[in-house]
Structures are given as C-alpha cells and as structure tokens.
Amino acid sequence: MLSSDPRGIGRGLSTELLLHRLRGSSALSPAEIELVLSLGEQPKFHAPGTTICPHEDGSPHPRLIVGGWACRPRILPDGRRQMLGLLLPGDLMGDRGERRPLALNPVIALTVVRTIGVGRLVQAIRTRPEEYAGIARALAAFERGEEMVLLDHVVRLGCQNAPQRLSHLLLELYHRLSAIGFVHNGSFPMPLTQDALGELLGLSLVHVNRIVAQLRREKIVSIRSGVVTVENFAKLALLGDRADPTRAGAVA
Amino acid sequence: MLSSDPRGIGRGLSTELLLHRLRGSSALSPAEIELVLSLGEQPKFHAPGTTICPHEDGSPHPRLIVGGWACRPRILPDGRRQMLGLLLPGDLMGDRGERRPLALNPVIALTVVRTIGVGRLVQAIRTRPEEYAGIARALAAFERGEEMVLLDHVVRLGCQNAPQRLSHLLLELYHRLSAIGFVHNGSFPMPLTQDALGELLGLSLVHVNRIVAQLRREKIVSIRSGVVTVENFAKLALLGDRADPTRAGAVA
DNA sequence: CGCGAGCTTGAGGCGATTCAACTGTCGTGG
C-alpha cells in the first residue's frame, strides 16, 4: 500500500514508511509523530555491490532503508560469503552506540538502495528519553525482531534441507514484506539473484536453481523476474515449517 | 585456575567466578566488587536434561552458571533439535527485562549444572545506574559476546563442512574456557555427547563420530572421556579458520 | 550485432545421512 513499484526501490515519502513501521511496534505521541515526519533527510542512493555502512570508526551512523534490498555478508578467507541477514525497506542499520556485533557488520547493497539518515531520531531518544519513549520502544522492538530473524536463520542453516530452507526464507520474506505493504494477493518483489539466494541459504547457485524449478513445477511458488508468487500457501508453510500468518492454527 | 575439577561442575566460591568474568570485561569500583562478593546466593543444582530457565512468565530470572554445561535448543516439529548455543560456567541467562529472543529461549542442562540467582545485581544496576556503571558495562559486553558467538555459529552452519565445523567449535570452546581458567596446556573439559555435538553442529551423530576419529587419527585433537586435548593448534586453527589466540597473525 | 549477466540443464563425484550391528563401560539388582 505504501508503494506500488515492483522493484521495491521506493519513491514515496521516506518518513511515512518509517512512521508506519514505528507505529506497528509501539504507539507514538503526537510529538513523536511530528519528530519523525519532520526528519526531512535528503535520501542517498547506493549502487548494487557498494557498502552502505562501513562502521570502521566508532561513530554510529544509523540509517533507514527506504527502498531496495541489502545484506550483511560475512566474507570467508577463501572468498565465499555467508549472508547473516537481509535488510528490506523500513529496516534500520547502525546502532545507538551499544556496538552490537550484528549492527556493526558491513551492509552491502544488493539492488539500488535508497537510505536516509536517522541520527536525529537516535539523538532525540538519548537527550530526552521520557519524551520519546514510544520511539525508543519501537526501536527496541526492531532489535528484537532482528534477533528473532537471526535465530530462525540458524535453524534454517542448521537442520533444514534445500527445499525447506527456500520455503522457510520465502515465508520470512512474506511476513516482513507484508508488514510494509509489499505483498499483493500472494505476490511480492524479491530482487535477489539465485547466486545471492545461495549465499543466504548456504547452497550452491546450481542447487538453488533446481529447487526453485521444483517448487515452480509443484505449483507451490513461482519465482520469475524478481517477483515471487505464492500459489499454495499451505504447502509452502508445511515445507518451510512456519505457521500461516493469516490463520491462527497451522495446517496439519 | 579458578577450579580444577575436570567435569567443570565447580565447587569453588561462585561469586569469585562471576567477579573474574566481570573484571575481564570492565574495571569495577570497590563498591561494585563488594556488591558482587556479597551476593551470597544459595546455589541451585539442575539435573541433565532439565530446563533451567523456562521464561514462560514475563518476570526475568537472571541466573549465573557457576558449574556445568547447558544449551539453548530449538525444537523442531519432527522432534529434532538445533542448538542455538552453549552456556558454560560464568555465562548468564535471562535478561533484564528487554525480552531478547535469545535470552528468552529455554536453557536446558547438559550436565549437572550449578547456578546462582543474580537478580540483586540486575536490580542494583537499575536502581542506581551511576554507582554500578562498571557492572552494567560488563553485562553489556557479555551480551555483545553472546551475539558474536551466535554470528560465528551462523557462518559455521552456513558454509563449513564437518571437519571445519568441529574445529571451529573446538576453537570457540578453547577461547571461552581459557577465559575462565579451564584450559591447561592444551586440554579442556568438554562434557558433550557426540549426539549433542551433532545437534550443535547440524550433523548426524554417526558423522560426528567419524570426524572426531579423523581429527584424532591426524593428531590434531584427541577427544576422550569428556576431555579435549589440542595436539596441533596450528592445524586446528587452519581447519576451523580462526586466528590463533596466542599469536597476532594467523598461520598461512 | 555481440557481449555479459543471470538462468537452465546434464553428468559425475563426494560428503553426509540412515540403518544396522557391535563394543565397552557403567550402575543396578538378583
């Protein structure tokens, strides 16, 4: 609802996305809403493959992704990469000085990425905590969400096979993207190459391709030209082992 | 140095271990040291397989492990388990009300585990933050360390093969145990069954056994009756891809 | 038109799994 461009780069008002996500986690006072809307930061564009948030120095540079997809890769000495997680529009990077290892990991753009700085937000919480308690609560909820996603990632890599891993990831994306209005009757944008999917899922490019083809053949999900369409949610949820977000009980 | 029992259950003064770990992360004022030493909690014993920290309710029950090993398992619907991490003596469980997902995960004893409650510590930080800033800093460092270990766990599961995973884990244990004085010229206790190792590394029991045998055959490490002896640190570090903690540069 | 990036497909091999059996060690009880 917030945006209708299929690539997910985003053209709408950046602050609205932020406000939407914050209010999804915590109620905000009128003063807080005004603060968010008045951020008025100039958006910055990042080309695919470039580092958005290096964090070499100690100064935190919290930024919000308002369009495009990014990742946190860990580079191994042999040149391979393992992605620790994905960043989607509405996700925050950098921290408020607590130097959390995940937040300090470099963030690399996978598509063209559009970001705005949200340093003023963080500063407001620090200088007047009681006045901006709602925002602080929402940011804390973001961090919890990040950690939850990371734990799911561990389970995915630790004890699921390839079809399960892909399904599990697609369900995670379904969840996260529907929270920011990017899912429209079972379809959502996913501008990841199969190579990137492999680095995320701990699989080879070739095998990702085969599993994608398999899910398409079985009419569970179809993935083409950067758009995922879920054709059989129950089967997908069964495979990826996640409850259907629309129903209370999982399908048996 | 703090204890000499090979099982790692621990019989020494509980508060000394805590003090040692805290001071390893942050300088403490005399008042802080006194607070820690005066905790005087009655230790509680937990049988293997029992849940130490259920966290069903909202109330945080922070406890310190003073002896024995525990884990944070994630149970899958098919009955298999994936361990999210290990808890060793000196590790803290539960949180200070921030409800971090990892901290809320149940903790299950792998050996006999000895714990003490440290609620008074947490409370002291909350009521008089400026007076106990050193302890607060140390606890924050603990959380960062936990997160770093978790990220390493992701890399291990995502893109290392079985010998690499085992080596990587052994190096992690070497690190963590030497920080609390459990490593004596290359040997340290590791009271994990090969079954538990499998759940941790995302491997089958049988395969863990073969890899253990292989490392022993190649005279890299020997694992028997709950004690690990590193026989060739350079080779182990090369395999597990971690820098030698004693040298600055890794062996090429 | 030709190039390159991403996707697709086949063949062969290795790594890890499963099933199954056997060993050694312990604590218990007849």
Place this chain on the structure above:
DNA sequence: CCACGACAGTTGAATCGCCTCAAGCTCGCG
C-alpha cells in the same frame, strides 16, 4: 559374584542430497 539393561561410542554398507564442472540458453543493453 555375575547377569542385566542403559548409554555412549564405534564401525560398515547403502543411499541420497548437494556440489562441482561444464555447457548452453535467454534476455537486455551498448
């Protein structure tokens, strides 16, 4: 005292999931 079961570790054989190598395909774009 030995028989017994429970538990952890060990080993073999067969299978399969996933990887690597290698080639061909299909776009979009200069």
